[in-house]
Amino acid sequence: MSTEVALPILIPLLSGVVSLLFWRQRLVQRFVAVAGTGSLLVSGLWLLSSVSEHGILVMQMGNWQAPFGISLVADLLGAIMVVMTGIIGFAVALYSLATTGRGHEAFGYFPLMHLLLAGVAGAFLTGDIFNLYVWFEVMLVASFALLILGGEKAQMEGAIKYVTLNLLSSVIFLSAVGLLYGLVGTLNMADIAQRLGQVEGNGMVDVLAVMFMVAFGIKAAAFPLFFWLPASYHTPPVAVSALFAGLLTKVGVYALFRVFTLIFNQNPDYTHEILLWGAGVTMLSGVLGATAQFEFRRILSFHIVSQIGYMILGLALFTPLAIIGGVFYIVHHIIVKTNLFLVSGFVNRLCGSYELKRLGGLYRSHPWLAVLFLIPALSLAGVPPLSGFFAKFIVIRAGIETEAYGVTFIALLVGLLTLYSMIKIWAEVFWKAPPETRKDEPEVAPIGQRELWQMYLPIVGLALCTLFIGLYGQPIYALAEASAEQLLDPTRYIEAVMGRSTGVTP
Amino acid sequence: MVRSGTLILSVAARLLMPLQLLFSVFLLLRGHDEPGGGFIAGLVAAGAFALYMFAYGTQATRAMLRVAPQDLIGMGLFLGVASTLPAWWHGQPFMTAQWWTIPLIGFTFSTPLIFDIGVYLVVLGSVLTAVVGLMDGGRDDG
Numbered sequence A: 001m002s003t004e005v006a007l008p009i010l011i012p013l014l015s016g017v018v019s020l021l022f023w024r025q026r027l028v029q030r031f032v033a034v035a036g037t038g039s040l041l042v043s044g045l046w047l048l049s050s051v052s053e054h055g056i057l058v059m060q061m062g063n064w065q066a067p068f069g070i071s072l073v074a075d076l077l078g079a080i081m082v083v084m085t086g087i088i089g090f091a092v093a094l095y096s097l098a099t100t101g102r103g104h105e106a107f108g109y110f111p112l113m114h115l116l117l118a119g120v121a122g123a124f125l126t127g128d129i130f131n132l133y134v135w136f137e138v139m140l141v142a143s144f145a146l147l148i149l150g151g152e153k154a155q156m157e158g159a160i161k162y163v164t165l166n167l168l169s170s171v172i173f174l175s176a177v178g179l180l181y182g183l184v185g186t187l188n189m190a191d192i193a194q195r196l197g198q199v200e201g202n203g204m205v206d207v208l209a210v211m212f213m214v215a216f217g218i219k220a221a222a223f224p225l226f227f228w229l230p231a232s233y234h235t236p237p238v239a240v241s242a243l244f245a246g247l248l249t250k251v252g253v254y255a256l257f258r259v260f261t262l263i264f265n266q267n268p269d270y271t272h273e274i275l276l277w278g279a280g281v282t283m284l285s286g287v288l289g290a291t292a293q294f295e296f297r298r299i300l301s302f303h304i305v306s307q308i309g310y311m312i313l314g315l316a317l318f319t320p321l322a323i324i325g326g327v328f329y330i331v332h333h334i335i336v337k338t339n340l341f342l343v344s345g346f347v348n349r350l351c352g353s354y355e356l357k358r359l360g361g362l363y364r365s366h367p368w369l370a371v372l373f374l375i376p377a378l379s380l381a382g383v384p385p386l387s388g389f390f391a392k393f394i395v396i397r398a399g400i401e402t403e404a405y406g407v408t409f410i411a412l413l414v415g416l417l418t419l420y421s422m423i424k425i426w427a428e429v430f431w432k433a434p435p436e437t438r439k440d441e442p443e444v445a446p447i448g449q450r451e452l453w454q455m456y457l458p459i460v461g462l463a464l465c466t467l468f469i470g471l472y473g474q475p476i477y478a479l480a481e482a483s484a485e486q487l488l489d490p491t492r493y494i495e496a497v498m499g500r501s502t503g504v505t506p
Numbered sequence B: 001m002v003r004s005g006t007l008i009l010s011v012a013a014r015l016l017m018p019l020q021l022l023f024s025v026f027l028l029l030r031g032h033d034e035p036g037g038g039f040i041a042g043l044v045a046a047g048a049f050a051l052y053m054f055a056y057g058t059q060a061t062r063a064m065l066r067v068a069p070q071d072l073i074g075m076g077l078f079l080g081v082a083s084t085l086p087a088w089w090h091g092q093p094f095m096t097a098q099w100w101t102i103p104l105i106g107f108t109f110s111t112p113l114i115f116d117i118g119v120y121l122v123v124l125g126s127v128l129t130a131v132v133g134l135m136d137g138g139r140d141d142g
Helices: A007-021 A028-052 A074-100 A100-108 A109-125 A129-147 A153-184 A189-196 A203-219 A228-232 A240-264 A268-291 A294-316 A321-352 A366-382 A387-401 A405-431 A451-471 A474-488 A488-496 B007-030 B038-065 B069-082 B111-138
Strands: A057-062 A071-074 B099-102 B107-110
Touching: A007 A028, A007 A074, A007 A100, A007 A109, A007 B099, A007 B107, A028 A057, A028 A074, A028 A100, A028 A109, A057 A488, A071 A074, A071 A100, A071 A109, A071 A189, A071 A488, A071 B107, A074 A109, A074 A240, A074 A451, A074 A474, A100 A109, A109 A129, A109 A189, A129 A153, A129 A240, A153 A189, A153 A203, A153 A228, A189 A240, A189 A405, A189 A488, A203 A268, A228 A294, A240 A268, A240 A294, A240 A387, A240 A474, A240 A488, A268 A294, A268 A405, A294 A387, A321 A366, A321 A387, A366 A387, A366 A405, A366 A488, A387 A405, A387 A451, A387 B038, A488 B038, A488 B107, B007 B038, B007 B111, B038 B111, B069 B107, B107 B111
Parallel strands: none
Antiparallel strands: A057 A071, B099 B107
16 A cells, blocks of 8 residues: 555644644654655655655545555656645745744644645645645645734735635636536546546637636746735745745646646646746746845745746646656755745844845855855856756757747846846845945844754755756656656546555555 | 624623534544534634634633644644545555554544544634634724
């Protein structure tokens, strides 16, 4: 029996429950946060090695056979995403030891963090479309609470936009699931894929495809409904921003990848054309939004939007190379973007501000931090030999091979503008002379040695991951290649879930 | 100490509360095969405590509960998650129902029941957390 399929969901659930039981003991909560996310990472790695060895793993929850019960399915893409969840969870848990104040911890920061991770891991592993909706909601409920942690006015304003657009997306998602169930009479994704192949010449399938595209597009912050993201991500405590930036939108992207390779692959000319131009406009509008911003975290938030475009572009081109590029891009982006947010929190801790014009001179006082910023920043812009270069290279090459020159041109242009944005931050925060301090500014508390290490450690770790992917990308590329192969051949997924021979029976 | 000021409510709360709690346990136990279950039973129990709270105030209710409502949520979630694990012991997928019959009284105990008790505690805890929060938040002096 493959225990490892369920462990990445159970571990964060259990750690969340334990830290809720000890909600008065701060030390226990902090210990459980690190231990729980650490074991999530280990279980993710176990799952990944097991999946790459044995192929797609399936567990029928409660021993109810598919398509009647809920199946947990781990294919390579799902397993890779779970590993990323573990890495980000672990890094953010370490980082939040230093940055989350006692007040936030008393309001249940750690239990909510575990719940969020459980929701994210659940969404990556479920093989049932309604269960996917449930995990989305688990994730959203936890993220709503995390977003307003502390209850400042700016947070409320951001949270209202966040909640409204995400609820809209949930409603569209749920109605699409209902209509889909009416059409094929099943909720198991493998079974849906099988039966939808038999429903021919039905315009309803295209309608459903577009509904899912809109629902997941909002969650992934794709054009045109991405406004909730830059409006809310710069408001919560920085560890929360980093967690959201790394994982939440990527769940939407993952759902797009899953649904548009497994279920809606009948009419790619129609749906993937929309995705293609959606991706192009998403890239462009995100990066243009970023150039107009002068607040550290807002710039980064807009860049999430533009980077989402590259991932969707990989899916939309729908060739093996493009899917490889998309998967590679997701892996690269999760690490880099979380790291940039962690650095922004560090800068805020040192100088007491996120506003670019009130920062400066950090290269002189903290040269290593400047280097640690430069690694993810240049990687985001796609400068060789960092991870972003290879991610962009694969996607753009796939674009040229399929002769989608317009979108490829946009992708290249956006890379240049990203570089501009990152250099803007570099010049303002690290290079220029520090601004004269005004009298009314509050003094920033001196930073302790222990706190310093708790913040440096995750940043250095993630930067090393970026360097590793860049300098030694072959194993990651091979993984992405194998997962793209699985994605483009849905029969393997269907057989693994539905077939008696390969299904895991006790 | 009578907080509500009306004699009828105070006396009725004292009489109704045990009945409501008994009824909630009844609903909880019959829930597996018949209408009922952890969720609705938890709501009924929360209603009982809320009635008591309206009559005697939050202090008296806290004293009677003995544990904080937040702890009830934690314990309930713990039972819920723990109930998925025994199947693992038997080498079956998670959440597979396990049944044990206690020989002398013929009572059948099962993991779905543990799960239901967990749901019961979570619902009770979350409703009470909300009600206590609202009643305490209404007064500034607490």
